[in-house]
Amino acid sequence: MAAPTQSIIDTRRHQMFPKLEHQEIERVRRFGEVRRYAAGEALAKVGEIGHGLSIILAGKIDITQHDESGRRAPIVTHGIGEFMGELAQLAGRPVLVDAHATEPVEALIIPPDRLRALMVAEAELGERIMRALILRRMGLLETGAGGPVIVGRAENGDVLRLEGFLRRNGHPHQLLNPETDPEARALIERFHVDPGQLPIVLCPGGQLLRNPGETELARCIGLVRPIDPARLYDVVVVGAGPAGLATAVYAGSEGLSVLVLDCRAFGGQAGASARIENYLGFPTGITGIALMARAYNQAQKFGVEMAIPDEVIGLAPADDSAAGRFVLQLSNDERVSARAVVIASGARYRRPPVASLEAFESTSVHYWASPLEGKLCAGQEVALVGAGNSAGQAVVYLASQVAKVWLLARGPSLEASMSRYLIDRIRGLSNVEVLMQAQISGLEGHDGMLEAVRWRGPAGDEVRRPIRHLFLFIGAEPNTHWLAGSGVGVDSKGFVLTGADAGPSRGPLETSRQGVFAIGDVRASSVKRVAAAVGEGAQVVAALHAFLSASAIQSGTAKR
Numbered sequence: 001m002a003a004p005t006q007s008i009i010d011t012r013r014h015q016m017f018p019k020l021e022h023q024e025i026e027r028v029r030r031f032g033e034v035r036r037y038a039a040g041e042a043l044a045k046v047g048e049i050g051h052g053l054s055i056i057l058a059g060k061i062d063i064t065q066h067d068e069s070g071r072r073a074p075i076v077t078h079g080i081g082e083f084m085g086e087l088a089q090l091a092g093r094p095v096l097v098d099a100h101a102t103e104p105v106e107a108l109i110i111p112p113d114r115l116r117a118l119m120v121a122e123a124e125l126g127e128r129i130m131r132a133l134i135l136r137r138m139g140l141l142e143t144g145a146g147g148p149v150i151v152g153r154a155e156n157g158d159v160l161r162l163e164g165f166l167r168r169n170g171h172p173h174q175l176l177n178p179e180t181d182p183e184a185r186a187l188i189e190r191f192h193v194d195p196g197q198l199p200i201v202l203c204p205g206g207q208l209l210r211n212p213g214e215t216e217l218a219r220c221i222g223l224v225r226p227i228d229p230a231r232l233y234d235v236v237v238v239g240a241g242p243a244g245l246a247t248a249v250y251a252g253s254e255g256l257s258v259l260v261l262d263c264r265a266f267g268g269q270a271g272a273s274a275r276i277e278n279y280l281g282f283p284t285g286i287t288g289i290a291l292m293a294r295a296y297n298q299a300q301k302f303g304v305e306m307a308i309p310d311e312v313i314g315l316a317p318a319d320d321s322a323a324g325r326f327v328l329q330l331s332n333d334e335r336v337s338a339r340a341v342v343i344a345s346g347a348r349y350r351r352p353p354v355a356s357l358e359a360f361e362s363t364s365v366h367y368w369a370s371p372l373e374g375k376l377c378a379g380q381e382v383a384l385v386g387a388g389n390s391a392g393q394a395v396v397y398l399a400s401q402v403a404k405v406w407l408l409a410r411g412p413s414l415e416a417s418m419s420r421y422l423i424d425r426i427r428g429l430s431n432v433e434v435l436m437q438a439q440i441s442g443l444e445g446h447d448g449m450l451e452a453v454r455w456r457g458p459a460g461d462e463v464r465r466p467i468r469h470l471f472l473f474i475g476a477e478p479n480t481h482w483l484a485g486s487g488v489g490v491d492s493k494g495f496v497l498t499g500a501d502a503g504p505s506r507g508p509l510e511t512s513r514q515g516v517f518a519i520g521d522v523r524a525s526s527v528k529r530v531a532a533a534v535g536e537g538a539q540v541v542a543a544l545h546a547f548l549s550a551s552a553i554q555s556g557t558a559k560r
């Protein structure tokens, strides 16, 4: 991966590597304990769980990263008053860099839980540390250092899947192409890999995975760990989209024990948005992933546990013998227990009824338009189906990356479904052609690679264009299949009923089961917007407090 001309280390060095004042160090001593290291001793090793934040009290440490061929490359040397750590230290995840003492070192080690407490107790200092941790992660993302190395062709469907997964989870990684990279070829020979088994993934801990699933990869790099089956959380949130993350931030900051589960990545649909322009407070817009990454880090600061990717496949029906306890079943056979549940599992994309669509799904058919897809389609013609705001945003973004966008919509005009500002913007783009009353009639290609798209216009005439990438933005269905048999009521389309629609004496966001709440896109009659999802995520926390304290009083366990 080529390094950008001006790295974040060049432009933000001052904020990335701040030096703490003597008085500041004295103030935070209570959060950690002093440890000593001999010259040459390792303070951290890539792939191993870190100890937390290390503030250097005496001596110096070298921070290094592995480059693509495994050689150590220096990042920075920390001296007295500086600290070692990045985002992984907030949640006690594996370290992404190596750290060695270059001379005898004395360091104040602040473990992850105490680091989170420090950030809450020391607002200004906490903000400076948090900013440094985020910038350091961004620096690692730029180079891919410390993350797994994927060996395979960039346009291969499984490479795209794995890269997409790591990118959306904010995890650094590197890609080596065996066709152009001698190191990739050397790795393939060393591990006796058949070209048909590509991609392979080398994890920082040295393990080799052959075309792994996302869960296998996540476990190997320490993104997700087993959940304690004996633990009873106050709240389990299903879904880490804007609704689920908002619940996590407010519930975590108000002292509830929270576990958030998501089967893909944090950010949900919003995380896939190329640019959100209508979210309050961001007049120039913000990419969905940037907004969601901030929320994800914020939730972790308040001690919220994240299990991503972990899929919930069922909510056990009400059982008198387990009163006050909801049990969720995960696809990996684990179980999670909580005193209340928040359903924030959102919606998934609809697919048009076109023959052989599935054959092209991993490589040429896309359900969002992020910079990854933009790069893949650069300079080409693409087709996009849809007429809503997400389609409009994707068209505007793609038009800046590709030669031409064909926008196909079924209805007679965009006005009924798309915001005025997007319609105006699309009309001003010379490389976008809008075709109303048009429908995809066929897809052509080989080996999963799309070569041409056919569509029919209002007169029934069929057009064929040599197009290798098709984008689909035709609405969504609720992710509620996992609620079958749970006793949670849904409407005719599968969206979860809440409030008066769910039954008598139900609170505004409460489902037909007391103690189970639904928020965001998954909720029947919700407004399908990021701000609405975030608002409901905040609102539900008040309902959670009320439910938890009422059930504690009922069972006689109320705190005095």
Ligand SMILES: Cc1cc2nc3c(=O)[nH]c(=O)nc-3n(C[C@H](O)[C@H](O)[C@H](O)COP(=O)(O)OP(=O)(O)OC[C@H]3O[C@@H](n4cnc5c(N)ncnc54)[C@H](O)[C@@H]3O)c2cc1C
Pocket: 238, 239, 240, 241, 242, 243, 244, 261, 262, 263, 264, 265, 266, 267, 268, 269, 270, 271, 272, 273, 274, 275, 276, 277, 278, 279, 310, 311, 312, 313, 344, 345, 346, 347, 348, 367, 368, 369, 389, 390, 393, 479, 482, 519, 520, 521, 522, 527, 528, 529, 530, 531, 533
């Ligand atoms: C491309 C695109 C662009 C958009 N742009 C905008 C915009 O500019 N402005 C705006 O206001 N809105 C926009 N939206 C809409 C907005 O993103 C959604 O309204 C919002 O994300 C809904 O949030 P949510 O948390 O309710 O659900 P989602 O964002 O759908 O998140 C649900 C999460 O639940 C997880 N999940 C589902 N089932 C399970 C399960 N069984 N177990 C575990 N996890 C599960 C999913 O993986 C997902 O991460 C856009 C949507 C898209 C697709």
